[in-house]
Amino acid sequence: MLSDMFLNALFPPVCPICQNRTESAGALCPECFSQLRFVGDNLADRAAAVVYDEVSRRLVLSLKYGDRLDLVPLLARLMHNAGGEVLKNADLLTGVPLHWKRMLSRKYNQSVVLAAEISKQSGIPLNPELLKRIKSTPKQGSRKERFKNVSKAFVLNPESNIRGKTVVLIDDVVTTGATAEACASVLLKGGAKEVRLLTFARAQKEN
Secondary structure, three states: HHHHHHHHHOOEEEOOOOOEEEOOOOOOHHHHHOOOOOOOOOOOEEEEEEEEEEEEEEHHHHHHHOHHHHHHHHHHHHHHHHOHHOOOOOEEEOOOOOOOHHHHOOOOHHHHHHHHHHHHOOOEEEEEEEOOEOOOOOOOOOOHHHHHOOOOOOEEOOOOOOOOOOEEEEEEHHHHHHHHHHHHHHHHOOOOOOOEEEEEOOOOOOO
16 A cells, blocks of 8 residues: 555664564564574464574564564464464464553553454454453562462453353463463363463473
């Protein structure tokens, strides 16, 4: 469209990783894209598109704190491609919720916007308000501390009916898995038949 051409002329699109110009908004330059390490050992109930490293971290931070919503279609497409088995026969998508205090400092929940785009690409319904985060938790800590911190941090929306349904939980990054496990526990107790996990990036497993 003419308006897009005009905007690109005024604000040339740049790669979120190296800041070099790209042909279109929401794209990575070929060199940075080639540095993404795609996950090759995904399972039927959990999958990630790429390994969480310095390259993918900068991509996530651009979406999370840099207002780079133009990256959402690309990230969601990579997640969709990686999560074929996870999304197969799923009934519902939902994103990991943010606490309201954290939402005050952001314009959006990156997990929900990714879930919305994956819903659009896959045709699987989205319920962005399936879970509510009632406890604000520290971002950092040991594995044991993280599991303790997110304990009882989430509750199920009482108006949600997930009995017998397969729910796919969407998040940007999984590190220890504590947040995903806490969310899955609430969903299963609420009647979900199965809870699966799909993320953009996944921390490498420790040897």
